[in-house]
Amino acid sequence: MKRYFGIIIFALIVSASIVYASDFAIYSGPSNPGWISAGAVKKNTETVMNHAGVKGLFNSIENFGDGDEKGDGSPLGKWCIEHTGNGQQDVILLACGTAPSALYPFPNLKPDGSNVENFVEAGNVVINVADWIFYMSYEGGVRSADNAAAGAANVFDIPGLDFGERGTGNQVPTELGEKYIPSLKAFRSIRPWHVDQFANSNWDVVVFAQENADNADPAVAISKEDGKDGTGMIAAMWQMATPDWVGTDPRGIGVAEFITNWLSENATLDVHANNKLSTTWGQIKAVR
Numbered sequence: 001m002k003r004y005f006g007i008i009i010f011a012l013i014v015s016a017s018i019v020y021a022s023d024f025a026i027y028s029g030p031s032n033p034g035w036i037s038a039g040a041v042k043k044n045t046e047t048v049m050n051h052a053g054v055k056g057l058f059n060s061i062e063n064f065g066d067g068d069e070k071g072d073g074s075p076l077g078k079w080c081i082e083h084t085g086n087g088q089q090d091v092i093l094l095a096c097g098t099a100p101s102a103l104y105p106f107p108n109l110k111p112d113g114s115n116v117e118n119f120v121e122a123g124n125v126v127i128n129v130a131d132w133i134f135y136m137s138y139e140g141g142v143r144s145a146d147n148a149a150a151g152a153a154n155v156f157d158i159p160g161l162d163f164g165e166r167g168t169g170n171q172v173p174t175e176l177g178e179k180y181i182p183s184l185k186a187f188r189s190i191r192p193w194h195v196d197q198f199a200n201s202n203w204d205v206v207v208f209a210q211e212n213a214d215n216a217d218p219a220v221a222i223s224k225e226d227g228k229d230g231t232g233m234i235a236a237m238w239q240m241a242t243p244d245w246v247g248t249d250p251r252g253i254g255v256a257e258f259i260t261n262w263l264s265e266n267a268t269l270d271v272h273a274n275n276k277l278s279t280t281w282g283q284i285k286a287v288r
Contacts, residue, residue, distance in 0.1 A: 021059030022269040023090045025079050027103075029069045030138035031096035036130035036251070037243040041096045044129070044252030048093065051253075053260030057269050058091075069100030069139045072115065077102035080115045084122045089230035089268045092119065093255060097130030097239075099151060100139045107136075107145035111154040120155065120234060123227030125267060127235040127258070129251045130242075132163045132191045156221065156234065158201050163191040163239060169211045171218075177208035180262040181218070183253045184209060189217035191239030208258075218258070222266075230268040 028045045031038060048054055049061055064076040071077055080103060083090040092103070099106075103116035110117075116134070120126055128134075134151030137144040147154075153161040170186040177184045186209070196214040198205050203221040210216040218237035225232075235258065238251045245251070263269065 022057065022088055023083060024054070024058040024061045024093070025076065025083075025091070026061070026063045026093045026095050027065075027069065027076060027098075027100060028063055028095045029066045029098065029100055030141045031098060032131050032136070032138055032143070033243060035097055035241045035243065040244050040249055040251070044249055044255070045095045047249075047252030048095070048256050048259075051256035051260065053264075054256050057259065057264055066139070066141065069102045069137070071101050071105070074100075074102045076100065077115060080119050083124065083229075084115070084119045085228045087228060089124055090119075091125040091127065091259070091263070091269075092116070094126070094128040094133070095251075095255075096138070097128060097133075098136060098138045099134045099147070100137045101144075104134055104147065104151060104155065106147050106151075108147050108150050108154060111150065114155065117155045120223070120232040121227055123223075123229035123232050123268075125233045125235070125263065127237065127255060128239075129237050129255060130239060132239060133234070133236045156201070156203065158197060158203075161197050162194065163236070164194075165190045166192055166194065166215045167211045171209035171211055171216065173209045174207055176206065176262075177218070181208055181254050181257045183248070183250050183257060184218070185250065187238065187240065187250075189238070189240050191236075192217040193219045193236065195219070206262075218254070220258075220262075233263075233267065 026045055028041050031041050045063060068075045104114045134147055134155055136146045149162040153159060171189050172186045173184045193216045194214060195205050195216050202224050206220050207216040208218045217239055220233055220235035223232035
């Protein structure tokens, strides 16, 4: 019996040690300073990277900044390509709200088949804060030619999609927002999701705060088709022109809560191998 138990333990340990874990890339390169300041990007990035729950979900967390974002051959470009179709669901956070050419060459040079579109279609996750998602780049500290609304429309494959200003009220947390992003408070988004534009599309939209049924932020779109790496998702959060938030900036802790609470439950992120090993051993000791 002891020999049999030992074989089981060895098999479980070996199994845990070879489990592939998800990876996380943060793009903290130059921002559009009228939307989020460089200092706010730095602090929010540190908040996300140092969050215990976030660290427990990923095998590696890499921060890419200015100089790491230009084209396919850049570190970020290589990371995105290498993590597309690798059989595990990985995550990119655009902490500065801009889309570098490593992900989407401007102005709309690849309306179909950009690195970020391929990444999502393979079943991975992109999260954006602050500026209009995929609108333009500030790589090198200089504003690029704008992709404008076509950037998001092309990546989502929804002609005419836009995140233009709508309404005059606040985005009020929904029950899901209160549950999964507890730091979320009512705020005024000027680049909200136009939820009605996703009707009859290839996406389901989950809303965490809304002004009304068709005007929301934060929200996440979930692909109706699975890829090799999992189910593709795109989240856009706190898309408003606030260089420096008064009080606690929700764009850091809120993203960490979204990843730890909602994404960990609804995505297919592989838990870090070391965590799986300790969990498995704890369970064995409990039932021994």
